[in-house]
Amino acid sequence: MTITERTPARAAAADAEAVRKPKRNISTFWFGLLAWIIGILFVLPVLWMVLTSFHTENDAATNPPSIAAPLTVQGYREFFNSGASPWPAIANSLTASILSTLLVLLFAIPAAYALSIRPVRKWTDVLFFFLSTKMLPVVAGLLPLYLFAQKVGLLDNIWLLIVFYTSMNLPIAVWMMRSFLAEVPVEMLEAAAVDGAGLIRSLRSVVMPVVLPGIAATSLICFIFSWNELLFARVLTATRAQTAPVFLTGFVTSQGLFLAKVCAAAVVISLPVIIAGFAAQDKLVQGLSMGAVK
Amino acid sequence: MSVAVETEAPEDRSEQPTTALRRTGDWARRAPLLPALIFTIIVTQLPFVATLVISFMNWNAYYPDERGFAGFGNFRRVFTDANMLQSVVTTIVLTVAVVIVSLVLGLVIALLLDRKFFGRGAVRTMMITPFLIVPVAAALLWKHALFNPTYGLLNGTINAIWKLFGQGNAPQPDWLTNNPLIAVEVALIWQWTPFMMLILLAGLQSRPLDVIEAARIDGATSWEIFRYMTFPHLRQYLELGGLLGSIYIVQNFDAVFTITSGGLGTANLPYTIYQVFYTAHDYGRASAAGVVVVIGTIAIATLALRTVSSLFREENAR
Numbered sequence: 001m002t003i004t005e006r007t008p009a010r011a012a013a014a015d016a017e018a019v020r021k022p023k024r025n026i027s028t029f030w031f032g033l034l035a036w037i038i039g040i041l042f043v044l045p046v047l048w049m050v051l052t053s054f055h056t057e058n059d060a061a062t063n064p065p066s067i068a069a070p071l072t073v074q075g076y077r078e079f080f081n082s083g084a085s086p087w088p089a090i091a092n093s094l095t096a097s098i099l100s101t102l103l104v105l106l107f108a109i110p111a112a113y114a115l116s117i118r119p120v121r122k123w124t125d126v127l128f129f130f131l132s133t134k135m136l137p138v139v140a141g142l143l144p145l146y147l148f149a150q151k152v153g154l155l156d157n158i159w160l161l162i163v164f165y166t167s168m169n170l171p172i173a174v175w176m177m178r179s180f181l182a183e184v185p186v187e188m189l190e191a192a193a194v195d196g197a198g199l200i201r202s203l204r205s206v207v208m209p210v211v212l213p214g215i216a217a218t219s220l221i222c223f224i225f226s227w228n229e230l231l232f233a234r235v236l237t238a239t240r241a242q243t244a245p246v247f248l249t250g251f252v253t254s255q256g257l258f259l260a261k262v263c264a265a266a267v268v269i270s271l272p273v274i275i276a277g278f279a280a281q282d283k284l285v286q287g288l289s290m291g292a293v294k
Numbered sequence: 295m296s297v298a299v300e301t302e303a304p305e306d307r308s309e310q311p312t313t314a315l316r317r318t319g320d321w322a323r324r325a326p327l328l329p330a331l332i333f334t335i336i337v338t339q340l341p342f343v344a345t346l347v348i349s350f351m352n353w354n355a356y357y358p359d360e361r362g363f364a365g366f367g368n369f370r371r372v373f374t375d376a377n378m379l380q381s382v383v384t385t386i387v388l389t390v391a392v393v394i395v396s397l398v399l400g401l402v403i404a405l406l407l408d409r410k411f412f413g414r415g416a417v418r419t420m421m422i423t424p425f426l427i428v429p430v431a432a433a434l435l436w437k438h439a440l441f442n443p444t445y446g447l448l449n450g451t452i453n454a455i456w457k458l459f460g461q462g463n464a465p466q467p468d469w470l471t472n473n474p475l476i477a478v479e480v481a482l483i484w485q486w487t488p489f490m491m492l493i494l495l496a497g498l499q500s501r502p503l504d505v506i507e508a509a510r511i512d513g514a515t516s517w518e519i520f521r522y523m524t525f526p527h528l529r530q531y532l533e534l535g536g537l538l539g540s541i542y543i544v545q546n547f548d549a550v551f552t553i554t555s556g557g558l559g560t561a562n563l564p565y566t567i568y569q570v571f572y573t574a575h576d577y578g579r580a581s582a583a584g585v586v587v588v589i590g591t592i593a594i595a596t597l598a599l600r601t602v603s604s605l606f607r608e609e610n611a612r
Contacts, residue, residue, distance in 0.1 A: 032411025038403055039417035045484065046423050048447050049435045061445040063466075064454035107333055110326030120323045126331070133338040137545045137591050139564040140584030143571050144344030167337035170330060228428050231547045231564070235572060245430040249552065252434060259445065262438055266431035277426040281419060 180214025400490025
């Protein structure tokens with residue numbers, strides 16, 4: 001879809017809304033209520049996790065649940081202080097996620113440019129090749145990577161994860177960036193060229209404003225997928241380079257079951273993604289739907 | 295692996311006089327593409343070639359002296375191993391159940407969120423939250439804070455309701471032991487419904503509303519509009535959501551690993567391969583199983599690509 005087509009549709013939507021409004025108030029109320037109920041049901045487990053994380057172990061493990069129990073940060077204190085500190089794992093996850101996201105952008109943006117604004121021949125085939133790599137189960141490539149890492153001494157090394165996460169997210173990023181770059185009106189690029197703008201200048205003043213939200217959405221999604229990854233991190237890292245999800249699984253088994261502490265750990269490790277996701281919610285929605293659908 | 299798709303790229307290269315010049319132009323255009331392409335080929339395709347080679351070898355890290363060519367032996371073992379076959383069935387059941395339920399739920403919620411109502415943005419935020427929880431954390435949350443038979447939220451709520459009505463002992467089922475696979479599915483459906491909802495919501499919001507309004511003025515009922523206009527428009531989004539979901543859920547490792555550790559008949563193929571490779575160190579057999587998964591996924595992927603390419607044809611036709 002191009003920008004020019006969108007505006008009339010939006011206008012029509014606004015008109016339709018205006019026409020529809022008066023007679024549909026009652027069903028709107030009930031459908032709205034239903035949406036609220038479903039929304040609350042979906043968010044409830046997360047709220048429960050957060051609430052439990054602020055309870056003492058005794059209050060966390062009661063039946064029926066003690067909702068009004070006094071709040072405490074004991075669970076968090078114990079998560080950060082008992083036994084192995086989670087900070088190195090969190091630092092590893094941040095390093096791996098941020099660096100691989102930057103690498104992805106470095107590779108994906110030029111590639112997407114070559115696939116959209118001035119497309120190479122057979123650009124759809126290239127795009128499909130990228131997508132098809134995403135469709136292969138990673139578990140089938142795990143063993144050779146492990147053996148290779150073992151041979152060259154890269155096991156438990158964060159750089160191996162960075163390279164792997166880059167390859168894991170690159171297809172999605174190329175895919176998404178292509179659809180964002182395709183939104184750049186070619187006429188505007190041509191007009192800029194006629195006005196004597198060079199490549200750098202037209203990139204900066206024509207392409208960048210259109211594409212910047214897309215870059216944000218792409219980065220966000222790459223960051224989330226890298227931060228969440230477990231299987232490779234578990235197999236390819238041990239103690240030095242372990243990531244936050246790996247730490248979390250190890251934390252639970254070594255600590256036995258302390259519900260409040262486990263919930264605190266889950267909250268802390270989900271927090272970067274939740275903050276990023278809420279802050280850039282619209283971009284996330286736009287990015288996911290574009291990357292997936294366009 | 296690449297799947298050939300017969301879509302013609304638009305030929306927009308025009309006045310380039312000589313072939314030599316055109317060739318330089320071609321390479322200038324391809325240059326920005328090459329780093330990404332070469333990187334992807336090296337990091338994703340080479341390991342698969344290696345997997346293919348190892349799948350025809352006897353290679354167990356515990357018996358380093360017996361390394362050698364195995365022919366189809368590993369594949370034979372994959373297809374005759376009861377555990378492996380069980381995990382194939384589990385993978386299919388898990389994937390189909392999670393995809394279908396989260397698609398249907400996602401559709402209902404997307405239809406609700408497509409309407410204007412008080413606090414729509416807040417409800418959308420609530421709906422997205424499960425998608426933002428780190429999968430391992432989500433799995434731990436379901437296992438310990440919700441499903442736990444003695445102090446999980448599910449049984450706690452049942453107990454609280456029972457007490458409210460002054461009854462005696464509330465039923466306190468052990469969810470994970472009684473229905474382990476369903477428990478894993480519920481946790482996955484909770485995480486994947488928001489994804490489906492997002493894709494379908496995008497589909498709903500790209501409907502041509504003027505046509506729908508015209509139909510309404512012509513006297514079409516809401517059901518007719520949904521059946522004959524919204525649903526056909528959504529079909530490709532439904533297919534795409536289903537196929538993308540399948541590709542991710544076939545590969546699910548985190549939930550199975552965390553919630554049941556593959557016990558009680560919940561081991562899916564990725565988990566089983568992980569075990570054969572990581573615990574049993576039988577590299578040959580793990581690779582053969584990996585190749586089987588790849589072949590299975592290619593079947594899904596081909597379907598997926600066909601769907602996506604039909605989307606492209608539409609984009610080109612506009």
